[in-house]
Amino acid sequence: MAPPAPAAASADLLGLLEAALPQDSRQALRSSVLPALLDAVAAIAQTLRGYHSVSAAGTANPFGDDQLNVDVAAENLIRDALARCPSVVTATSEEDPVEKPVQHLNGASHDSPEQPSPESSSSSSSSSSSETYTVAFDPLDGSSIIAPNWTVGSIVGIWDGRSSLGQSPREKQVASILGFFGPRTTAVVAVRVPGGEPSCFEVGLTDDGVRTCQVVRSQVRLTNSIDGVRYFAPANLRAAAESPQYMALVSHYIQSKYTLRYSGGLVPDLGHILVKGHGIYVSPTTEASKAKLRRLFELCPVALVMECAGGAAIDTADGVDILQRPLENADERGGLACGNLEEIEVAKKMLLGISK
Numbered sequence: 001m002a003p004p005a006p007a008a009a010s011a012d013l014l015g016l017l018e019a020a021l022p023q024d025s026r027q028a029l030r031s032s033v034l035p036a037l038l039d040a041v042a043a044i045a046q047t048l049r050g051y052h053s054v055s056a057a058g059t060a061n062p063f064g065d066d067q068l069n070v071d072v073a074a075e076n077l078i079r080d081a082l083a084r085c086p087s088v089v090t091a092t093s094e095e096d097p098v099e100k101p102v103q104h105l106n107g108a109s110h111d112s113p114e115q116p117s118p119e120s121s122s123s124s125s126s127s128s129s130s131e132t133y134t135v136a137f138d139p140l141d142g143s144s145i146i147a148p149n150w151t152v153g154s155i156v157g158i159w160d161g162r163s164s165l166g167q168s169p170r171e172k173q174v175a176s177i178l179g180f181f182g183p184r185t186t187a188v189v190a191v192r193v194p195g196g197e198p199s200c201f202e203v204g205l206t207d208d209g210v211r212t213c214q215v216v217r218s219q220v221r222l223t224n225s226i227d228g229v230r231y232f233a234p235a236n237l238r239a240a241a242e243s244p245q246y247m248a249l250v251s252h253y254i255q256s257k258y259t260l261r262y263s264g265g266l267v268p269d270l271g272h273i274l275v276k277g278h279g280i281y282v283s284p285t286t287e288a289s290k291a292k293l294r295r296l297f298e299l300c301p302v303a304l305v306m307e308c309a310g311g312a313a314i315d316t317a318d319g320v321d322i323l324q325r326p327l328e329n330a331d332e333r334g335g336l337a338c339g340n341l342e343e344i345e346v347a348k349k350m351l352l353g354i355s356k
Contacts, residue, residue, distance in 0.1 A: 142265035151182035153267025231279030280339035
């Protein structure tokens with residue numbers, strides 16, 4: 001099914017977006033792009049409930065990854081949503097990793113710079129028409145665990161301009177969304193535009209999308225553990241057989257009586273950290289266990305969420321913030337450690353010998 005036609009967002013969601021994006025120069029992001037993508041999250045959840053048979057689509061993406069029927073369905077729903085957003089001029093995804101002009105519903109695309117129309121005289125329309133975004137997304141993260149009906153998700157990053165490549169993620173990525181498809185459908189939205197305050201909030205979605213969207217938490221915040229319970233999610237655990245540092249870190253978690261919370265899916269594991277307000281997800285890499293997470297489609301959007309929530313996200317290879325390095329190509333990959341600041345400092349020290 002296609003996402004529903006654009007409609008007014010619920011008053012609760014509208015209030016959050018207006019608080020996060022009060023600038024006149026962000027009208028399209030506030031009233032068009034983010035609501036459309038949240039509608040797509042709701043549509044994907046509804047569609048997945050009808051796919052009782054998860055099967056190979058018989059195709060592979062340009063990276064060589066085999067595609068599932070649910071991957072293709074989620075991809076199409078997000079692209080349908082972007083077709084309703086005139087300010088989104090290009091888009092790319094893990095299933096189609098080339099930045100291409102968006103074909104909008106009126107048949108227009110942005111192969112060439114958009115020319116303002118003589119009728120655009122009001123301040124609101126001129127500010128909206130001056131907004132230009134590119135969207136990069138992983139339509140369905142967790143394909144390997146969807147067949148057993150585990151929680152999976154979507155990851156979306158929204159960037160200023162026509163291209164994310166060669167840009168600074170910290171300066172140009174202005175919003176990201178993590179969509180969660182489990183017993184409930186929820187989304188965590190992070191917004192950080194130049195000159196504005198960072199914002200991170202969680203909403204609950206039904207099949208009606210943003211029309212009946214409910215605010216679950218108006219502020220998602222990561223803090224240090226205060227109740228004595230600490231959580232860890234150790235991804236790429238086989239790398240511990242090759243990395244004494246990772247083995248030592250995992251042993252530290254066990255000996256310190258951390259609680260294991262790891263599902264094998266990036267989005268649900270991060271969702272647990274964001275709901276509990278603390279914890280760490282760590283996925284190091286070695287020569288034998290190569291990096292799988294792509295910066296454009298997974299690491300950068302995740303890092304924005306973590307930073308807007310008061311946490312951090314670093315590359316496990318050198319401890320550098322994920323958002324610090326410019327993005328050169330769509331297939332750049334890296335390791336990841338993310339969570340609350342206290343846990344990131346412990347991981348940096350044990351994996352890399354880096355202390356404050």
